[in-house]
Amino acid sequence: MLKQVEGSRAVAEVVALCRPEVVCAYPITPQTHIVEGLGELVKAGHVENCDYINVESEFAALSVAIGASAAGARAYTATSSQGLLFMAEAVFNAAGMGLPIVMTLGNRAIGAPINIWNDHSDAMSMRDAGWIQLFAENNQEAADLHIQAFRIAEELSCPVMVCVDGFILTHAVEEVDVPTQEQVDAFVPPFEPVQVLDIKAPVSIGTLVGPDAFTEVRYLDHKKQLRAYDVINNVSRAFKKAFGREAGGMIRTYHVDDAKTIIVAMGSVIGTLKDMVDEKREQGQKIGLVSICSFRPFPSKEIQEVLQKAKHIIVLEKSLASGQGGVMSAHVKLSIDKKIPVTTLIAGLGGRPIPKKSLSDFVESMEKGTHGELHFLDLDHAVVERELAAFEQEKGRGR
Amino acid sequence: MMKNTSFNPKGNRTIGNRLQEACECTVQSSKDRCNSLTSGHRACQGCGEALGARWVVDAAMKAAKGKLLVVNATGCLEVFSTPYPETAWQVPWVHSLFGNAPAVATGVAAAMRVKGKGDVRVLAQGGDGSTTDIGFGCLSGMFERNDDVLYVCYDNQAYMNTGVQRSSATPPTASTATTPSMGHEPGNVFGTGKNLPLLAMAHQIPYVATASLSDTRDLEAKVERAMSFSGARYLHVLVPCPLGWGYVPNDTIRLSRLAVQCGLFPLFEAEDGEVTSATKICEPCPVEDYLKPQKRFANLFKGDKKSDKRLAQMQAIADANIRRFDLLGDEENCK
Ligand SMILES: Cc1ncc(C[n+]2csc(CCOP(=O)(O)OP(=O)(O)O)c2C)c(N)n1
Ligand code: SF4
Ligand SMILES: [Mg+2]
Numbered sequence: 001m002l003k004q005v006e007g008s009r010a011v012a013e014v015v016a017l018c019r020p021e022v023v024c025a026y027p028i029t030p031q032t033h034i035v036e037g038l039g040e041l042v043k044a045g046h047v048e049n050c051d052y053i054n055v056e057s058e059f060a061a062l063s064v065a066i067g068a069s070a071a072g073a074r075a076y077t078a079t080s081s082q083g084l085l086f087m088a089e090a091v092f093n094a095a096g097m098g099l100p101i102v103m104t105l106g107n108r109a110i111g112a113p114i115n116i117w118n119d120h121s122d123a124m125s126m127r128d129a130g131w132i133q134l135f136a137e138n139n140q141e142a143a144d145l146h147i148q149a150f151r152i153a154e155e156l157s158c159p160v161m162v163c164v165d166g167f168i169l170t171h172a173v174e175e176v177d178v179p180t181q182e183q184v185d186a187f188v189p190p191f192e193p194v195q196v197l198d199i200k201a202p203v204s205i206g207t208l209v210g211p212d213a214f215t216e217v218r219y220l221d222h223k224k225q226l227r228a229y230d231v232i233n234n235v236s237r238a239f240k241k242a243f244g245r246e247a248g249g250m251i252r253t254y255h256v257d258d259a260k261t262i263i264v265a266m267g268s269v270i271g272t273l274k275d276m277v278d279e280k281r282e283q284g285q286k287i288g289l290v291s292i293c294s295f296r297p298f299p300s301k302e303i304q305e306v307l308q309k310a311k312h313i314i315v316l317e318k319s320l321a322s323g324q325g326g327v328m329s330a331h332v333k334l335s336i337d338k339k340i341p342v343t344t345l346i347a348g349l350g351g352r353p354i355p356k357k358s359l360s361d362f363v364e365s366m367e368k369g370t371h372g373e374l375h376f377l378d379l380d381h382a383v384v385e386r387e388l389a390a391f392e393q394e395k396g397r398g399r
Numbered sequence: 400m401m402k403n404t405s406f407n408p409k410g411n412r413t414i415g416n417r418l419q420e421a422c423e424c425t426v427q428s429s430k431d432r433c434n435s436l437t438s439g440h441r442a443c444q445g446c447g448e449a450l451g452a453r454w455v456v457d458a459a460m461k462a463a464k465g466k467l468l469v470v471n472a473t474g475c476l477e478v479f480s481t482p483y484p485e486t487a488w489q490v491p492w493v494h495s496l497f498g499n500a501p502a503v504a505t506g507v508a509a510a511m512r513v514k515g516k517g518d519v520r521v522l523a524q525g526g527d528g529s530t531t532d533i534g535f536g537c538l539s540g541m542f543e544r545n546d547d548v549l550y551v552c553y554d555n556q557a558y559m560n561t562g563v564q565r566s567s568a569t570p571p572t573a574s575t576a577t578t579p580s581m582g583h584e585p586g587n588v589f590g591t592g593k594n595l596p597l598l599a600m601a602h603q604i605p606y607v608a609t610a611s612l613s614d615t616r617d618l619e620a621k622v623e624r625a626m627s628f629s630g631a632r633y634l635h636v637l638v639p640c641p642l643g644w645g646y647v648p649n650d651t652i653r654l655s656r657l658a659v660q661c662g663l664f665p666l667f668e669a670e671d672g673e674v675t676s677a678t679k680i681c682e683p684c685p686v687e688d689y690l691k692p693q694k695r696f697a698n699l700f701k702g703d704k705k706s707d708k709r710l711a712q713m714q715a716i717a718d719a720n721i722r723r724f725d726l727l728g729d730e731e732n733c734k
Contacts, residue, residue, distance in 0.1 A: 059502070199467070204494075209483040
């Protein structure tokens, strides 16, 4: 049913339709509306057999989900930013234990300085934790990815993080097609755990593994991520068949076939980028766009294929590896022919808007070759110079 | 709690008790005990924690009629019992992290509830470090929500698995790797640490108790009592550690008994935040008897004024416990 709803509400309603059995709630902006919505839906009896638990921290939120999942229940939680870091130990643990927990990450910057607005630093901090990480372009996809996430997670016995840009999506009111219970039931079968705490068949889960077998355990985790390529694509195809619309998969492309310049990005900025590409195309420029939906596993093969004929690649990213550059760019560079120049465009940090004009100007200036490998969109050089000068002058004064 | 029998009035000193009435026999003496933690694990010789865990989980299994799931925190117990590909656990068992066992247990209990298996009970267990320090936030949350979990702390008074470092359950003066006693200087300082049973009581949970390896029947009776409640319950078991405390392995039970008899480890029960029973001390002894066999307390026995004073301070702690819980037995209750 088409609804005019806030992104968080759409996610909450769709998660409820996926019949979670244990939902762990802890507030953090910009994710909070999602767990609030779920609390209301559970209380109102819209989710059968569901335990909604108010926990004391994000570490507990994911730990409760770990316990529930290990005991065979479908478990869900949501967080953002500091919350994700606070549960970091459990994030790795859930993946190591192969528990198919689904978690929404309302993407937000990490402090200090404390900042509640959107970027992707939180998701990037957990990129090697063993979770599948899917990024939504808009609220419809945010909703749809959750339906897919439970199926992917349970098929692989691997946790899935659905990344939804904070505020830009979580708080935006848009039209979203929220499916019916029957549709979702037909798509997400009941959870059948691979290994479970069972009084009839006692097993020890989460045991100590020494040097003799640890490499093998990690190798199998890697294999699982590799297997996820097929599962993610298959689930996305099945979704299209069942629901009649595109969502998920590894990547999506926009006008890449003849493109000389290709921009790679993920999340909600894709909308702005599409508009920009349309404009440039009207002016006769051969520019295209790749939207990464699955950051983990990383779509190296797909990226290599679509980017091989490009003359220039711009990787727009909402996170920064200080002292190094872009996180996603490093992944892209590893996937492609070394001869194609890649420019990292850091944009949208801590909620800084990414105006189409700035993007357009950047592309134009890049084609003139005025940029190095790393560029910060709309960086206020005056502020930077002033701060650097002040730092030099004030050195040692605070002692 | 425990019903006094004229046959063995001082608590049972053996786990056998086969001469007693069937109803008074320990779970451990029964051939039907589930032997939850079976042989072959890698605990040190004389490990109090290994013994305590088996007694507790066996008793809980009996009370739950075999329908029990166990959650374990990181620590000696987890490490020595499950080196892959082996496991010493005969019960369904899960380990996740050092500081989250209570929360994992909450999740397991929630799963049982939503699956309509409310008769399957959940026991979470961890060492003093995981309970009083790193996992305290999760434990407090589990208590506060009154989740249906029995949490058992095996208190060996330090972080043993990592090599005997101080925890907030380490007693004053005890030498540990991070509070080393040097020369005549004591180890851990006075005036620090926390009392978890009292903190648990402050959460007004249905049941809190302390237990010692020196009284199997009392320990088992407390597990059984704990299992008769639903909601959050807490059991704190003193488990001597020969390696960390510095004593000969065959002294584990003797030290457990002396800890109780000197008053440093009071045995009591509390319901809804109120003390309901305390085990009387019938053979009182000075703290010296308990402390002297342990190398970690060697600084108390240097024979100088300072160490005499510290020993007196330790005695004062025991005396305060004895007053607070009214522990001294008289002829009536020590028959
Ligand atoms: C987050 C985290 N910090 C530290 C450790 C290291 N560590 C593992 S077991 C342990 C000590 C456990 O002490 P305690 O809980 O008292 O149990 P014991 O080994 O004494 O039975 C420590 C410090 C860890 N595994 N995880
Ligand atoms: S160090 Fe102590 S607690 Fe750990 S196994 Fe040895 S005796 Fe048991
Ligand atoms: Mg300990």
